[in-house]
Amino acid sequence: xxxxxxxxxxxxINVTPLVDVVLVLLIIFMxxxxxxxKGPDVSLPKTEKPTQQGDERxxxxxxxxxAGGLWIxxxxxxxxxxxxxxxxxxxxxTDPKVVIRGDAxxxxxxxxxxxxxxxxxxxxxxxxxxxxxxxxxRGE
Amino acid sequence: xEFNRSDSGSSLxxxINITPLVDVVLVLLIIFMxxxxxxxxxxxxxxxxxxxxxTPAQSQESRLIxxxxxxxxxILGPLAGEGLPTDCRVILGDQKIAATELPARVGDILGNRPxxxxxxxxxADDRANYEGVLRILDLAKSGVEDLKVEFITTx
Numbered sequence: 001x002x003x004x005x006x007x008x009x010x011x012x013i014n015v016t017p018l019v020d021v022v023l024v025l026l027i028i029f030m031x032x033x034x035x036x037x038k039g040p041d042v043s044l045p046k047t048e049k050p051t052q053q054g055d056e057r058x059x060x061x062x063x064x065x066x067a068g069g070l071w072i073x074x075x076x077x078x079x080x081x082x083x084x085x086x087x088x089x090x091x092x093x094t095d096p097k098v099v100i101r102g103d104a105x106x107x108x109x110x111x112x113x114x115x116x117x118x119x120x121x122x123x124x125x126x127x128x129x130x131x132x133x134x135x136x137x138r139g140e
Numbered sequence: 141x142e143f144n145r146s147d148s149g150s151s152l153x154x155x156i157n158i159t160p161l162v163d164v165v166l167v168l169l170i171i172f173m174x175x176x177x178x179x180x181x182x183x184x185x186x187x188x189x190x191x192x193x194x195t196p197a198q199s200q201e202s203r204l205i206x207x208x209x210x211x212x213x214x215i216l217g218p219l220a221g222e223g224l225p226t227d228c229r230v231i232l233g234d235q236k237i238a239a240t241e242l243p244a245r246v247g248d249i250l251g252n253r254p255x256x257x258x259x260x261x262x263x264a265d266d267r268a269n270y271e272g273v274l275r276i277l278d279l280a281k282s283g284v285e286d287l288k289v290e291f292i293t294t295x
Contacts, residue, residue, distance in 0.1 A: 022166075023166060023174065026169070026173075027169075030173040030174075045271035045275070046271070047275050047277050048275050049282060050183060050278065051180075052180075053181055055175070055178050055179060057178060059180075104218065105218045105270075105271070106269070107267055108269070112272075112293055125184055125186045127184050128183045129180050130181060130183065130278075131181065132181050133222070137277045
C-alpha cells in the first residue's frame with residue numbers, strides 16, 4: 001500500500017468535534033457561573049410584572065440576606081460601617097445607581113433601615129429588585 | 141466546462157457545510173448566556189430625605205397615600221405561593237379597599253394627572269413581609285403608567 005493513492009487525502013483538520021467539545025464546556029461553565037458567585041444567597045421576591053432595571057454591572061448592589069445581613073456587591077458589611085462602605089463602593093463613579101436585593105422572607109423594617117442608610121449616603125432613589133414570574137433572572 | 145459529470149473534475153459536495161452556522165450559533169449563545177443573568181428587574185422607588193426638611197413636591201391634599209398595615213392584610217410572615225391573601229385590604233387615601241381593586245383605583249385617581257404628578261406615597265408597616273409589600277406595590281404600579289413611588293419612612 002502506497003500513500004497518496006487509494007482513499008483521497010483530507011488536507012484540512014476536521015474541526016467539528018472540537019467545536020462540539022468547546023460548546024459543551026461553554027454550556028457547563030455558563031450554567032455553573034451564577035452559582036460560583038461570591039456574595040449572599042438571596043431568594044428575591046416574586047411579583048407579577050417588575051420593570052427592567054438593566055444590567056447589574058455598573059450598579060451598586062446592596063443585598064440583604066434572609067438573616068438580615070447586609071452586603072455591598074459581594075462583601076458582607078456590618079450595619080455600623082454600612083455608610084462608609086457604600087461611599088467606598090461609589091468611589092469615583094459619577095452617576096451611580098443603587099439597587100436593593102432583599103430576601104423575600106424579610107420584614108419590611110430591615111429593608112426600610114437599609115433604604116434610610118442609603119438615603120443618608122446621599123441617594124434619593126433606589127431600585128427594589130424582584131423576580132418576574134416568567135423571568136430567568138438570577139436569584140433562585 | 142461540463143458541470144454535470146460528477147465522476148470527473150472536482151468532486152461535488154452533497155452535504156451542506158454547517159460549520160459557519162455552528163459558529164454563529166455559538167457566538168449568539170455566548171452573548172445571551174453572559175447578558176441574561178446580569179439583567180435585573182424591579183421597582184424604582186424614592187426615599188424622602190430624613191435629614192433635611194425637603195419641601196413637599198405637592199400640596200397635602202393632592203397626595204395619594206397608600207398604607208399597608210398587617211391588621212388589614214395578613215402579610216406578617218413569609219407568603220405562601222403566589223399573590224396576596226384573598227382578604228387583603230389596604231388603605232388608599234382615606235378608604236379601605238381590597239388589594240385587588242388597587243390597580244383600578246390608582247388608575248382612576250392618578251390616571252388623568254400629568255406624568256410628573258403621578259406620585260404614590262407608600263407607608264408600609266415595619267412588621268409587614270417585604271415580598272407582600274412589593275406585591276402590593278406591583279398591583280399599584282400596574283394601574284397607571286410611569287407611576288413614581290415615594291416611601292414614607294417614619295422616625
